[in-house]
Amino acid sequence: MTKVGVIGAGMTLFRRRLEETGKELCFEATKMALDSAGLTRGDVDMVVCGTAPDAFDGVAMKGEYLLDGSGGYRKPYTRVFTGGGTGVFSTIAGWWHVASGLADVVLVVNEEKMSSCQPHPQSVFAHIWDPILDRPLKPNLVWIFAMEMNRYMTVYGVKKEDIARVAVKNKRNAVGHPCAQLADPNITVDDVLNSEVMAWPVQRLDISPPSDGASAVVLASEDFIRKRRIKDRAWISGVGWCIDSTMWTDRDLVFPEYVARAAKHAYKMAKIDEPRRQIDFAEPYDPFD
Numbered sequence: 001m002t003k004v005g006v007i008g009a010g011m012t013l014f015r016r017r018l019e020e021t022g023k024e025l026c027f028e029a030t031k032m033a034l035d036s037a038g039l040t041r042g043d044v045d046m047v048v049c050g051t052a053p054d055a056f057d058g059v060a061m062k063g064e065y066l067l068d069g070s071g072g073y074r075k076p077y078t079r080v081f082t083g084g085g086t087g088v089f090s091t092i093a094g095w096w097h098v099a100s101g102l103a104d105v106v107l108v109v110n111e112e113k114m115s116s117c118q119p120h121p122q123s124v125f126a127h128i129w130d131p132i133l134d135r136p137l138k139p140n141l142v143w144i145f146a147m148e149m150n151r152y153m154t155v156y157g158v159k160k161e162d163i164a165r166v167a168v169k170n171k172r173n174a175v176g177h178p179c180a181q182l183a184d185p186n187i188t189v190d191d192v193l194n195s196e197v198m199a200w201p202v203q204r205l206d207i208s209p210p211s212d213g214a215s216a217v218v219l220a221s222e223d224f225i226r227k228r229r230i231k232d233r234a235w236i237s238g239v240g241w242c243i244d245s246t247m248w249t250d251r252d253l254v255f256p257e258y259v260a261r262a263a264k265h266a267y268k269m270a271k272i273d274e275p276r277r278q279i280d281f282a283e284p285y286d287p288f289d
């Protein structure tokens with residue numbers, strides 16, 4: 001299996017961006033990533049695009065629509081989406097194209113343009129539920145996460161103030177990043193606790209809002225990195241993924257077993273047996289604090 005390194009990255013500002021199309025956002029992130037790697041589109045063997053279902057952007061065959069903006073013109077091209085995990089899984093898809101020896105350089109581009117979804121992205125989720133068991137309840141992601149948060153607070157004796165501190169930490173940490181979605185150096189726990197209740201205990205400042213943006217990374221094989229004498233790279237030592245039941249009623253709401261299995265997969269591949277001691281920095285994705 002070929003060793004794979006990340007040699008370039010780019011990310012747009014994440015905001016409600018009505019002037020740019022998703023294709024233009026992809027182009028911006030793609031150019032940033034290639035420029036940071038010191039490469040051109042001609043150096044890229046394959047392109048992987050990660051993007052949500054078509055309804056989010058209001059276009060059909062969205063993968064093909066984003067193709068040229070993502071640098072995929074006349075190149076092998078793959079689209080993946082796995083809900084909120086798409087940003088990670090698309091990079092894993094790029095990794096296996098290089099690790100397998102199929103390509104030396106793979107460009108991975110992720111895009112999201114929720115402002116195009118009217119009246120609100122949650123309206124799209126109204127159609128993903130089982131029509132007999134779930135849809136009569138009119139579920140949405142906010143109140144499902146609210147049940148998870150409530151269950152977690154109940155089982156472990158966690159106070160809402162403790163969860164609000166996570167939102168405060170994240171928004172303060174974001175201040176130093178020019179492309180951060182939400183950055184606020186002055187936010188307080190009281191601000192979170194006094195924000196609008198969406199579905200108790202989830203409040204408005206507990207949630208990442210809908211927005212538009214794109215990101216990209218350039219992955220390359222060890223041989224390519226050595227031949228080009230590229231010094232700025234980060235090696236990918238382990239990956240993992242796991243899929244749970246599509247029925248949210250069958251899941252353990254207090255402990256996401258599928259997340260634990262994915263992590264163990266990646267740890268095993270990276271030869272990590274004491275993650276608390278061996279990992280210096282962790283960045284989990286979750287749209288709710």
